[in-house]
Amino acid sequence: MDEDRFNMAVRKFLKEVGVTSQREIERIVREGAIQGRSVRLRMTLTSEDAPSLQHVVETAIDLR
Numbered sequence: 001m002d003e004d005r006f007n008m009a010v011r012k013f014l015k016e017v018g019v020t021s022q023r024e025i026e027r028i029v030r031e032g033a034i035q036g037r038s039v040r041l042r043m044t045l046t047s048e049d050a051p052s053l054q055h056v057v058e059t060a061i062d063l064r
Helices: 003-030
Strands: 038-046 054-062
Antiparallel strands (some): 038 054
């Protein structure tokens, strides 16, 4: 395995996830789809090729 190529592919994937996720979060906040003063978020990373991969990140963002 080429470590540099692998590292770049992972970074590209994470950048795409980050950019598209930020756009979606901003969209729902702008559209007023959020009731309340915060939005709770959960991101789950899985892979069909690695069934044991189940990484969950949760947070809440204050909208005040």
